[in-house]
Amino acid sequence: MDLGIRGKTAIVNGGSAGMGRGSALALANEGVNLYISARSQERLENTCRELAEVSGSKVTPIVADHSTPEGREAILSACPEPDILVTNCSPPPFTGDYKTVAREDWMTNLEVTLLSPVEFMKQVVPGMVERGWGRVVNIGTGAAKFPAEVRILSGPPRAALVNYSVAVAKAVARHNVMINNVLPGMHHTAAIEDRYKAAAKAHGTSYEEEVQKFIDEWRIPANKFGDSEDFGAFVALFCSEQAAYVTGQSLVIDGGITNATF
Numbered sequence: 001m002d003l004g005i006r007g008k009t010a011i012v013n014g015g016s017a018g019m020g021r022g023s024a025l026a027l028a029n030e031g032v033n034l035y036i037s038a039r040s041q042e043r044l045e046n047t048c049r050e051l052a053e054v055s056g057s058k059v060t061p062i063v064a065d066h067s068t069p070e071g072r073e074a075i076l077s078a079c080p081e082p083d084i085l086v087t088n089c090s091p092p093p094f095t096g097d098y099k100t101v102a103r104e105d106w107m108t109n110l111e112v113t114l115l116s117p118v119e120f121m122k123q124v125v126p127g128m129v130e131r132g133w134g135r136v137v138n139i140g141t142g143a144a145k146f147p148a149e150v151r152i153l154s155g156p157p158r159a160a161l162v163n164y165s166v167a168v169a170k171a172v173a174r175h176n177v178m179i180n181n182v183l184p185g186m187h188h189t190a191a192i193e194d195r196y197k198a199a200a201k202a203h204g205t206s207y208e209e210e211v212q213k214f215i216d217e218w219r220i221p222a223n224k225f226g227d228s229e230d231f232g233a234f235v236a237l238f239c240s241e242q243a244a245y246v247t248g249q250s251l252v253i254d255g256g257i258t259n260a261t262f
């Protein structure tokens with residue numbers, strides 16, 4: 001299926017690894033010109049080179065921390081008028097007892113998970129409105145919808161982001177600017193590999209065994225973690241021409257872990 005976005009321009013924040021990379025790959029394969037941000041230069045440049053090679057699209061790396069004003073300025077001066085914005089970051093640290101989460105932890109995580117996407121939307125959505133075409137996708141977390149004590153730094157800021165983005169989505173939908181959220185459960189990404197390889201080392205097990213432990217504990221019906229490139233395909237779908245009547249939605253992609261009817 002042709003998503004009808006060949007020649008469009010996209011910012012993908014946090015696109016050098018994991019689901020951000022999967023999203024960037026799907027967009028590059030649709031002929032979208034990409035501006036990808038991340039903090040670590042080497043991984044970012046490697047990713048951009050790989051995506052350009054496999055897709056033939058133009059892929060520009062921007063080494064920047066999108067949670068800082070300087071980082072946002074670097075990204076927006078490289079690409080001031082994107083047609084598409086994908087917001088993403090690394091998973092916030094897992095939390096233990098809710099009483100141990102400090103104010104500083106909140107502030108750092110709010111900057112990256114909530115305020116950065118809000119700032120980007122404020123900067124780029126007005127231009128999309130003027131040009132009569134725009135797509136924004138926020139990569140959040142299933143924990144936004146289904147809270148858990150271990151995800152206290154991840155779920156609440158993204159629940160706020162979903163609320164904000166739906167409010168903005170309603171204000172701009174008549175201008176063909178569509179804003180949606182994709183909320184992942186567990187997927188194989190760089191962050192997840194780091195976490196479960198470290199657990200495997202500590203427990204004398206393998207990555208696969210640690211993943212299976214989580215699957216069993218959380219009873220994931222698909223009996224596996226998701227694939228970040230499959231995930232990216234859904235992000236690209238929300239960025240498509242065909243998404244012109246879909247806005248303010250939050251799609252959970254979690255292998256069936258959540259059991260709400262709607």
Ligand SMILES: NC(=O)c1ccc[n+]([C@@H]2O[C@H](COP(=O)([O-])OP(=O)(O)OC[C@H]3O[C@@H](n4cnc5c(N)ncnc54)[C@H](OP(=O)(O)O)[C@@H]3O)[C@@H](O)[C@H]2O)c1
Binds near residue numbers: 013019043065
């Ligand atoms: N993986 C899962 O199973 C899972 C489950 C639920 C929710 N999620 C959510 O999905 C999102 C992506 O997770 P992931 O596992 O794909 O993460 P990941 O593998 O760590 O990839 C994150 C990407 O974002 C970049 N990044 C992080 N912070 C940044 C910043 N401040 N400025 C610019 N770039 C930044 C990273 O590169 P640099 O480090 O070089 O900056 C990397 O390219 C997160 O919001 C996470 O909470 C993931």
